[in-house]
């Protein structure tokens with residue numbers, strides 16, 4: 076049964092031949108079809124430079140879905156999805172092509188949604204092309220995805236170009252981490268449980284660690300990645316988004332604007348990192364050649380045949396401080412890198428020690444309680460507590476005890492991909508899981524001084540690390556000098 080959630084839309088996917096569309100968007104649409112979340116009248120219009128007719132496009136879509144779907148392909152679901160598919164051969168620099176697109180869109184009264192799954196140098200041509208023939212007017216929506224700029228200036232430029240044609244309420248900026256279940260769960264966990272609601276500040280929390288460790292390298296994306304590096308690729312967006320959701324004050328309500336406003340306050344309060352403190356607050360690294368699980372891994376520089384001198388970082392860790400009362404003295408340690416030992420991501424909240432250790436006779440140093448929100452390889456919530464060691468030991472001998480709750484059911488049947496959620500929300504027209512202009516620009520304003528400081532100190536700061544490790548040793552030092560350690564990866 077169709078649930079009254081999404082509106083009847085014409086979803087135009089610009090760049091439907093590309094990786095994002097094939098790997099993520101088309102399989103996500105198949106899953107939404109399976110869960111009966113797409114309005115019966117919704118159409119999907121692939122747009123790309125190709126001489127395909129509708130039937131040829133359908134064949135290509137079917138192949139992509141089969142290739143990238145993480146479950147068995149079902150012909151009945153495909154049948155329902157395939158009737159929605161249309162295709163238009165489009166050169167985004169050609170005005171005539173948009174007129175052809177308009178003819179297709181005018182066939183229905185559906186809400187037009189334009190997904191720009193194209194490199195950013197094509198964004199403006201799409202905005203203009205749509206704007207010229209009034210395809211930009213309300214209630215249409217536009218979706219864009221990173222990289223939205225490479226610094227504040229270039230991000231502002233894209234936003235200005237877009238805002239010539241679209242209102243902020245029409246713009247859906249994707250950060251796919253915001254569609255991940257365990258990230259979505261942070262707000263529920265924080266604001267529906269009094270246990271956490273009342274204990275979420277500097278009085279109770281010692282520090283926070285956010286780790287996004289990747290086993291993959293740059294996956295053939297040298298030209299993109301070498302200009303960007305891990306900080307702009309991962310921290311500016313995904314890690315800062317996680318940080319703001321962990322640190323923000325309770326929003327007035329769950330309306331998109333209220334949530335975004337609280338996140339912006341945190342971004343504005345991040346302590347500046349620049350040339351004056353870059354060496355104590357950041358570690359940047361690049362992988363050498365080595366092995367991961369017996370597989371030979373080329374060094375970052377060997378990923379490309381021509382450029383052997385790049386200073387681009389493939390690893391970064393940053394000690395972030397938030398200059399407000401709530402988080403006074405509570406560091407947020409971020410780290411992320413490519414070619415590390417595992418695909419492993421987690422957010423760890425370390426709670427402060429009790430003021431007195433009543434049990435010091437048998438337990439000199441009580442470990443800190445931890446709340447671990449694990450994103451990869453499995454999504455779950457773990458809480459580390461101390462309890463009495465059972466049995467005829469000394470009465471007050473303690474042991475560490477882990478309480479674990481799996482996020483999904485046993486066979487992961489209720490597991491959904493971030494793009495399923497984000498496409499669904501865009502079809503509903505709800506912006507809470509999308510990034511506002513102010514958020515993204517404020518994030519760049521904080522990142523820019525870090526990148527600039529590295530440019531000045533570049534030669535001294537790049538640390539080499541072996542694939543299959545947890546990054547440069549000096550990243551451990553950053554915590555050790557504060558009397559802390561990175562949480563050990565626990566893959567379960």
Ligand code: BG6
Nearest residue numbers: 221251287289291308309313420
């Ligand atoms: C993308 C980055 O945004 O996120 C990639 O461009 C990175 O470099 C990817 O590998 C990681 O996403 P996920 O969902 O696999 O953690």
